[in-house]
Amino acid sequence: MAGRALQALPRLRALNRLQVVLQHLTWEQDPETFLIIIKGTGGKAFCAGGDIRAITEAGKVGDKLSQDFFRGEYRLNNAIGTCKKPYVALIDGITMGGGVGVSVHGHFRVATEKTLFAMPETAIGLFPDVGGGYFLPRLSGKVGYYLALTGCRLKGRDVLRVGIATHFVESDKLPALEKDLIALKSPSKEKIADLLNSYHMKCTIDQEKEFALDEHMEKINSLFSGNSMEEIVKKLKQDGSPFAMKQLETINKMSPTSLKLTLRQLREGASMSLQEVLRMEYRLSQACMKGHDFYEGVRAVLIDKDQSPKWKPAALEEVSDEFVDNCFKPLGNDDLKL
Numbered sequence: 001m002a003g004r005a006l007q008a009l010p011r012l013r014a015l016n017r018l019q020v021v022l023q024h025l026t027w028e029q030d031p032e033t034f035l036i037i038i039k040g041t042g043g044k045a046f047c048a049g050g051d052i053r054a055i056t057e058a059g060k061v062g063d064k065l066s067q068d069f070f071r072g073e074y075r076l077n078n079a080i081g082t083c084k085k086p087y088v089a090l091i092d093g094i095t096m097g098g099g100v101g102v103s104v105h106g107h108f109r110v111a112t113e114k115t116l117f118a119m120p121e122t123a124i125g126l127f128p129d130v131g132g133g134y135f136l137p138r139l140s141g142k143v144g145y146y147l148a149l150t151g152c153r154l155k156g157r158d159v160l161r162v163g164i165a166t167h168f169v170e171s172d173k174l175p176a177l178e179k180d181l182i183a184l185k186s187p188s189k190e191k192i193a194d195l196l197n198s199y200h201m202k203c204t205i206d207q208e209k210e211f212a213l214d215e216h217m218e219k220i221n222s223l224f225s226g227n228s229m230e231e232i233v234k235k236l237k238q239d240g241s242p243f244a245m246k247q248l249e250t251i252n253k254m255s256p257t258s259l260k261l262t263l264r265q266l267r268e269g270a271s272m273s274l275q276e277v278l279r280m281e282y283r284l285s286q287a288c289m290k291g292h293d294f295y296e297g298v299r300a301v302l303i304d305k306d307q308s309p310k311w312k313p314a315a316l317e318e319v320s321d322e323f324v325d326n327c328f329k330p331l332g333n334d335d336l337k338l
Helices: 014-029 052-060 065-081 143-150 157-161 171-183 189-202 214-223 229-239 242-253 256-269 274-290 293-303 321-327
Strands: 003-008 035-040 045-047 087-091 094-096 108-111 116-118
Touching (some): 035 045, 052 293, 087 171, 108 157, 143 214, 143 242, 143 256, 229 242, 229 256, 256 274, 256 321, 274 293
Parallel strands (some): 003 035, 035 087, 094 116
């Protein structure tokens, strides 16, 4: 069989991670599999992220799931990032958090006019994981830092323009594209690229529309180049433009702890391999599981939906360098093994 289609659940269920990793590894070794295609199960989302509620409940009672979930997720990200066989992600619809993790590390990412991308983790007391420390600082200029710290959403063709997607195809054309991909005789990466390019070139949707961040890129590169969160906040205040004030307002709503962890994660991840980043992120995930803000963020945003989290500490200057250092420390035998 030329291609195998792996469907991403709208929310990746906590207990399905290991099964997906094992399935992926089976396909990687299967001589009958030449191509892996991942797509959503239909509806609005490709994959809107992990089953955060299940992890929250597990973390509260010290259940092993809060370790197993992240281990399984990051191993899957690594399996995709090191996959030798062509891997095509059809990111049609909402693609956030864990959904980004099962697509962005693959060879080809096909966005559509329905794609909605975001890494919104700082709003729930987490950090942009699933290899965010690897791919975000490698985007042009400081745009990855901007997306990570503010949770900014990108739509449609902008997902391609920022470098998250490799191709852009009309949503209605995806079934035909999938059929053509599977019909390819011995589908090499070159043949797949040629086929995707042909669909991409024919798609004219939003072609004339300007990149939403284009007019702000100069400010993004300047304002988000600070070496610390305090410096970034100072730059935003000093700039005083409507754009800077809007970003400041957004950042002030985020978990101060998450912001500090995220900035360091990206700064360190910029010079790390994907495997090193995933090990670092596993350490951070376990630090968040032991903290306060993740549970409070999930309560405020996803459970009670009052959108009024009470962060502890409540201000950036109260998050000490010593605390941040501890979150990045190796876990000995509990470190992530890839």
